[in-house]
Amino acid sequence: MRAACWRSLFAALLMLQGAFAWAAEVAYAPVVPGVALVFPEDTGAHPAFRTEWWYVTGWLADEAGAERGFQVTFFRVRTGVGEDNPSRFAPRQLVLAHAALADPQQGRLLHDERAARALAPLAGFETERTHAWIGDWWLRLEQAGYRTQVKAADFAFELRFVPQAPPLINGEGGFSRKAADPKHASYYYSRPQLAVDGKLRVRTATHRVRGLAWLDHEWSSELMPPGARGWDWIGINLHDGGALMAFRMRDEAEQPLWAGGSLRGADGVQVSLGAHQVRWIPGRRWRSPRTGADYPVEWTVEIDPPSGGAPRRLKVVPWMDDQELDSRRSTGAVYWEGAVRLLEDGREIGRGYLEMTGYAERLRM
Numbered sequence: 001m002r003a004a005c006w007r008s009l010f011a012a013l014l015m016l017q018g019a020f021a022w023a024a025e026v027a028y029a030p031v032v033p034g035v036a037l038v039f040p041e042d043t044g045a046h047p048a049f050r051t052e053w054w055y056v057t058g059w060l061a062d063e064a065g066a067e068r069g070f071q072v073t074f075f076r077v078r079t080g081v082g083e084d085n086p087s088r089f090a091p092r093q094l095v096l097a098h099a100a101l102a103d104p105q106q107g108r109l110l111h112d113e114r115a116a117r118a119l120a121p122l123a124g125f126e127t128e129r130t131h132a133w134i135g136d137w138w139l140r141l142e143q144a145g146y147r148t149q150v151k152a153a154d155f156a157f158e159l160r161f162v163p164q165a166p167p168l169i170n171g172e173g174g175f176s177r178k179a180a181d182p183k184h185a186s187y188y189y190s191r192p193q194l195a196v197d198g199k200l201r202v203r204t205a206t207h208r209v210r211g212l213a214w215l216d217h218e219w220s221s222e223l224m225p226p227g228a229r230g231w232d233w234i235g236i237n238l239h240d241g242g243a244l245m246a247f248r249m250r251d252e253a254e255q256p257l258w259a260g261g262s263l264r265g266a267d268g269v270q271v272s273l274g275a276h277q278v279r280w281i282p283g284r285r286w287r288s289p290r291t292g293a294d295y296p297v298e299w300t301v302e303i304d305p306p307s308g309g310a311p312r313r314l315k316v317v318p319w320m321d322d323q324e325l326d327s328r329r330s331t332g333a334v335y336w337e338g339a340v341r342l343l344e345d346g347r348e349i350g351r352g353y354l355e356m357t358g359y360a361e362r363l364r365m
Contacts, residue, residue: 026080028221058213069102069339112152159198179225186220192243230358334360
């Protein structure tokens, strides 16, 4: 990477650290229950809140049948810096982006990242409808669905995502609690079962690809409760057309602080899963040879049926172990984020992504 790019990323990281240092002096918008999400307006940015992200993951198959996982995420951060400065160059908002490709033929995750202050036309976001960008990386909502473009050194993709199902409204009507104290919450919805088609470049080879994807959009001002080190999360497109989202907040001893989720059946009926209805049981672990972080890459997730009876025991299995993403040049975090398969009674019932944060060091948000 050119020295100028290194300097710009380092400057962005310093600004991001400044955002946390100044947080107590900024009146961020609160997340409160009872606010109905409105579409498409709430697909856009919410700059009054502290943090926000649009997060797309999925599985792709090329013309020869070879499968790969992909991820693209755009973050918006209200820094608390320069709030009273009328200059358009004041770093009031940052835009950060991560992109990754999970390809077993490569043996590890390919990934890249960008960071910039919001300064149109170079980088920015729109309200009222999804559109976030940094240079020639972008994600936007169009008439027929979402589209994204990413151009990295080792990979690139241009993909279209067409919704096959309505939004999955998480939590209590979009109010997703992260702790017993309701001030630690986010507004949160998902778009599962997105039909994908487009182009993918891996190294020097370009492929036509199709598949299924999942989009998360979440915004908050106080996400991490006291004592939380990180979280574990899955978003799974079920083979019967349903969807499963589940998460837990975790303390320093890897014990649960809070949990929740959403389960949509093949019939379209959605169930909100409360803190005592989801249990994460770690299984086989993998240690990163680069960071030394030790991740439980296999899980059993137990879900209590809303109608009662024995819990469902779902096994989360990684497509490959090495799917660690080191984003210390942008957001400052190291985390595991990768393609997984979901099994029940030994049978694959879905595919999606697993995210694990806070295993390298405590996540700061």
